[in-house]
Amino acid sequence: MPDATQSFPHLPSAPGVGYKAQHFIDILNDPGPVGWLEIHAENYMGDGGRPLAQLRVLADRFPISVHGVGLSIGGETRLDPDHLARLKHLVGWLNPASFSEHLAWSTHDSHFLNDLLPLPYTDATLTRVADHIDEVQEVLGRKMLLENPSSYLAFDESTYSETDFLRELVRRTGCGLLLDVNNVFVSATNLDYSPHGYIDAYPLEAVGEIHLGGHDEDQDDHGAPLLIDSHGREVVDPVWALLDDTLAKSGPKPVLVEWDTDVPDWPVLAQEARRADTALTRVLA
């Protein structure tokens, strides 16, 4: 397999989309406002075949963000050396414009649970996650971005707010942040705080990328709203408003639309990207 080494050193402050194989031809024919693409790292860890062949073609045209969903950076045990080696191989092959992962855990007792599980924000978690980020950045030889989670519950033992926790991780490790404004909206609704207050407290200077996505609506045992991060529909208006608020404070950033389940035809996703483009244009004006 020839190298797909990219010549794009940074993600542009433009709209991007989460790449889905069914959109390959559409994206090559008419990407619309889309200026970059994000892939889930684990889907490109096979030995060959269509996924890697498509990625090689796309990497010539678009800056690529590699977004990991399986490293379990918040895990209590050490990072899986095999998985780190696979990431190093992919990142070395592609030399992508960005690499990011989640503030979450997904592996326990060698079982991979395919979900982003929550962490208590304590000193012990902080030390452990910072050590893991240090290890990732050292193995990959690059700075990584860390994404804030969607939360459905809180830990009684937490002693940090999420924004303070993230700020301290940035200070200790030098990592950047991936700010998912849909996750902010979901968590703020679920745990009853102000999403705009969260943005006010968030270390925006460390943001290298912003995520947007759709969520589902449910209720908890008391009839309180319980939003579920599903990436299966359009971004809702309050999340677009939160994006505007964020961009007004942060300035233009790479903004990604995620749509991972019930993936629509390309024109629907391109329309979401166009809306992100409008938000970015407003900040530049």
Next chain:
Amino acid sequence: MISQDRFHAGLLNPEVAIPEGLSDGQNRPAGRRYGVYRNNVTVSLRDALAEGFPSIVSLIGRENFDHVARAYLRQSPPTSPLMMHYGAELPAFIGGLEQLKHLPYLADVARIDVAMRQSYHAADSTGIDPTALQALDEETLLQTRFTFAPSMILLRSQWPAGSIWHYTLRGGDKPQGTAEDTLILRAEFDPEPVVLGAGAAEVLMALQNGTPFGTALDAAPETFDLGTLLSTLLTHHAIIDLT
């Protein structure tokens, strides 16, 4: 402090109580909020299995498949973050299920789904130029060893597994009740299960073991059709080297 051990314990087992020390942010117990994670884990693994086993979903229906998948994922959650490999042991699990004993061919059809996915993600390779084979004189040909594409996978079955796979996913003739060998071939990016004629699997297995062509043919019965096998292999770029 809630260890990940405790948080994990109830995710795949609804009998386990929700850990204490989790709240809704307003000092009320988390309750069904913990259930969101429980549901996410189960649904995402179940859906990944359904996507990976289209022939089994088609043969027993999605609802029945979901029951099988739920039992399997509780017993055998993934052991790697590479979901492309998840479910490799589902065929054996299906073969051991009492409720599915009346469909004895199901496990072998499921093995085709697994092999199709393996082939899809296998390393790329370039097939030999067919004229290279034709250019060899008979004596050299008989002593030649074949190297096959990493995407080529041979499956043997005492059931018409390949024909059932085609019948349920692509339509076509109703399968007859005979044993069948199936060869997964990937000409470019799309794997294809090809049902083999008599004796072809024996010859292929000998060749895969590095046996020279002439000796491999000794394993073949009278009814073996060499021309068909060679043309199938060559059109799918499955022979990648001759030595």
